[in-house]
Amino acid sequence: MASGAGRRRRTQIHYVPGDVPEVVVQRLPLYVRVLADFEEQDMQVVSSEKLGTRLNMTPAQIRKDLSYFGRFGKQGRGYNVNNLVSTLRNILGLDISWNAAVLGMGRLGRAVVAYPGFEPEGFRVVAAFDNDERLTGSEVGGLRVQAMEEIPSTVKSRNIKIGIVAVPADSAQSVIDALVKAGVRSVLNYAPLSPKVPSSVKVRSVDPVLALQSMTYYLKNPADVH
Amino acid sequence: MASGAGRRRRTQIHYVPGDVPEVVVQRLPLYVRVLADFEEQDMQVVSSEKLGTRLNMTPAQIRKDLSYFGRFGKQGRGYNVNNLVSTLRNILGLDISWNAAVLGMGRLGRAVVAYPGFEPEGFRVVAAFDNDERLTGSEVGGLRVQAMEEIPSTVKSRNIKIGIVAVPADSAQSVIDALVKAGVRSVLNYAPLSPKVPSSVKVRSVDPVLALQSMTYYLKNPADVH
DNA sequence: GTTTGTGAAGGATTTCACAGCA
DNA sequence: TGCTGTGAAATCCTTCACAAAC
Structure with a gap:
């Protein structure tokens, strides 16, 4: 010292x-x-x-x-x-890189896996999950799609610290619960809901529709001053 | 009365x-x-x-x-x-529908045009713009890609109230300036910058990388309490 | 009994404004 | 002179707590 x-x-x-x-x-x-x-x-x-x-x-x-x-x-x-x-x-903590999993291999999840903006900033998508058995086992963006049951083991083995949730609203909470149970403490949420998580877990939601819906207020009510 | x-x-x-x-x-x-x-x-x-x-x-x-x-x-x-x-x-103002233009027909702009989540909420993408002449004139999601020069006339003729900006950071400000000049007062910004607009114009930025970058702070510094 | 609507209180965030240092 | 770092002030936002209404 x-x-x-x-x-x-x-x-x-x-x-x-x-x-x-x-x-x-x-x-x-x-x-x-x-x-x-x-x-x-x-x-x-x-x-x-x-x-x-x-x-x-x-x-x-x-x-x-x-x-x-x-x-x-x-x-x-x-x-x-x-x-x-x-x-x-x-x-x-941006001087090291972080492993993330993408949950949900629909249109949006695939776009997230293919998104080239994460890697250069140090965020690596190292796992992909989906519950649809027609998808599990297939490949998306070089990743084998895994069943949600594999979340706990893969989160541990691949040192995943971030979950990126791209499942439909009605399954988002259960997916997030599974992530949290597996030890994930950061969730990037694309599903249109406000998930419940313990206070030790951070959630940030990305929602372009919400963003639009609050701007229309100002379109309808042009502020005199602002 | x-x-x-x-x-x-x-x-x-x-x-x-x-x-x-x-x-x-x-x-x-x-x-x-x-x-x-x-x-x-x-x-x-x-x-x-x-x-x-x-x-x-x-x-x-x-x-x-x-x-x-x-x-x-x-x-x-x-x-x-x-x-x-x-x-x-x-x-x-969600009881009426709003017309929007998407600017930038790269990977992201195409995804936005194809995104099925806007229409049911009353947001219609009615125009697509790009500056690349190899793209202008082609079709994306049923829309003819127009040159940026056509912003003023199309914004007026198609009653566009919202601009969705999906161009690279270095051209975003000029695209937003053009939108504002054309009378657009709501901008949904996907480009990684803080654009300058008059106070009568609202901008909401969607940026998953920023969201991740602030969560890593808490991964690195697990809060005792919070 | 239940739950709203709201002043007042409390807390959080932003801005001011200036001493202090390069 | 120029610009930071920061207490204090000002502003903004949330929560409390309770009278009023059902």
């Missing part, structure tokens, strides 16, 4: 996970995304002002968000792009 | 759109969804308690949300399922 003496130690200190508001955690990936873009453009340093402009957020919010995790900036200069992006990736 | 005398008039009164918090509007479609399900099961009446159980929300929040729009319940009984679902549909 007795950590590094070096020069001035400035970064990496505090951050007690439990103290960080969930909204803040949900914004961190946005920061990572623009920072990665700035990095690609060989930008060395960036201010909260510039990040805010790019993300349509106030600079104060960005500074406050980052302050939950440490002190990463330099007064008068801003943030070192490379440092900040790699620190945030580390905080979020 | 001098509105209905009848018996007691209870419902449908107030609601000044500008006063309703956006979070509340975003939850209304959730209520519509469960109510529609209850309706299908021939349930006549439902309490905020039951709705809350189904949605993992407190009954108080549901009652408060609904109270922004009127007084729809009966003390001691609850809400009439049929009434409430149709009132909420009306408030949200």
Whole structure:
């Protein structure tokens, strides 16, 4: 122990996970995304002002968000792009890759398996499940489709930490229950329902229809100001 | 004027759109969804308690949300399922159908055009756009792929109110600018960026990668309590 | 007895504004 | 001078708790 003496130690200190508001955690990936873009453009340093402009957020919010995790900036200069992006990736666990299973091999599940956007971000779809016996045993995107009964063993053997649920609404809860029982604590849910999970499990739902249905309110009631 | 005398008039009164918090509007479609399900099961009446159980929300929040729009319940009984679902549909503008255009005919855009979940909810994809000349003129899901230059005229002639953006990140902003210029005020964005739009325009982004990237935080830092 | 609708309280999140540092 | 980090203030959102209604 007795950590590094070096020069001035400035970064990496505090951050007690439990103290960080969930909204803040949900914004961190946005920061990572623009920072990665700035990095690609060989930008060395960036201010909260510039990040805010790019993300349509106030600079104060960005500074406050980052302050939950440490002190990463330099007064008068801003943030070192490379440092900040790699620190945030580390905080979020994006510096390692995560194995996921896709549940449901219908139209949507197949699209998810074929989706090329996960792999480059470190998410690997390593298993595919479906309850239809006409599908189990067949291949989808290089994966053998397995029966749901195999969830517990495969989750363990393949070190699966994330379940991506693409089954119909009426079977989603039972599939999620099975995932949770098998130890999965992160669920990306494409089914149109609000699943019940223990508080130790995170669910994020992706639902374009819900998104549309709240926008029509504003189409119907054009706000005078907003 | 001098509105209905009848018996007691209870419902449908107030609601000044500008006063309703956006979070509340975003939850209304959730209520519509469960109510529609209850309706299908021939349930006549439902309490905020039951709705809350189904949605993992407190009954108080549901009652408060609904109270922004009127007084729809009966003390001691609850809400009439049929009434409430149709009132909420009306408030949200879900009692009419909306025309949408899909922009970008790559893998994702094609999937969106083929997606069977929009039509039954009253969202019609009536136009498809792409800038690649090898695609324009061809057919995708029964739609002729049009060049982006045709956005203004087609938005008007086909009464398009919603743009669904499925182009790469680097062309998304310009496509959205074109939509906005053409009068579109609702954008469903699949591209990985935070687009800039005037405050009169609503954007909702669908991004499974962002959703995953914030869940890994909790995988990495299992909360003691939460 | 049950459940709504809602002021008031409480909690969470955002923004302000400025001391302090580069 | 320029910009961060952060307490304090302001705003926003949720929950409480209870009178009123059925």
